[in-house]
Amino acid sequence: MALATFGAGCFWGVEYFFKKVTGVIDCTCGYMGGKDQFTRYEDVKKGISGHAEVVLVEYNADIVSFEELLNIFWQNHNPTTLNQQGGDIGSQYRSTIFFHDKQQKLTAESSKLALIKSQKWGVRPIVTEIVPCQQFHRAEEYHQDYLAKNDLPSCHISY
Template structure:
């Protein structure tokens, strides 16, 4: 019997983040959108003003019998720079911040433990600035953003 859970991550531009997670065995559904802001039902244009407080996020629905939340955290840490505040590569603004939005106390504990372990390891050379906060309302991004890279035959958008 499958046990579907949700995980929500902000790691820069959501197009590339979605492509990384979409292909993981056990991930059943992905959707890009916005979370963590102060307005209801924001549009991409509003989020890009850097005034709504939302992060570009990926919501992942996964079967925890096939892939663990801890594995998803590992993928999250390995696929962006968690030490740059409000920036990933050429993308600058609070919507590109590194963020984990947890859906349970267990997810919170695992996220905080993995962040602390990675920070102590010194792998990044700088302190990790990733925020770990409770999941709030998820606002699905406009349809043209969903599976954006896949629709264009691209595997990533990283430099």
């Protein structure tokens, strides 16, 4: 199994659209990219920990490629809004790809460049960070499968 980590706004929606992908084994909501060794939702939500809300995706690379996961990532959020997705504002909602190895870094950079060249977003710059994977903090249990547990639709809009 392989791992990928994405931040694209509220992790509930990110988890929702990745869980629908054939070849994705599991998704875990959590936090990454902050300054603290330990964090909790209250600190992340206030924007004081520096963490992004992310989803750790465990997938079978024989069924779905990292490149295919990147395509889903790009299609389900706005990568041109700095520290914001819809009504969610703050660095915890930033668009980010945390790469797990050199190949993921190269693939993510190539994918971002292809998106820029496509001019899908016009002249607006793609602000998505591509940074090394850091310590993952699993979010509190009530965040896991939140939309399914509460029979809610995804809050993300496909682009």
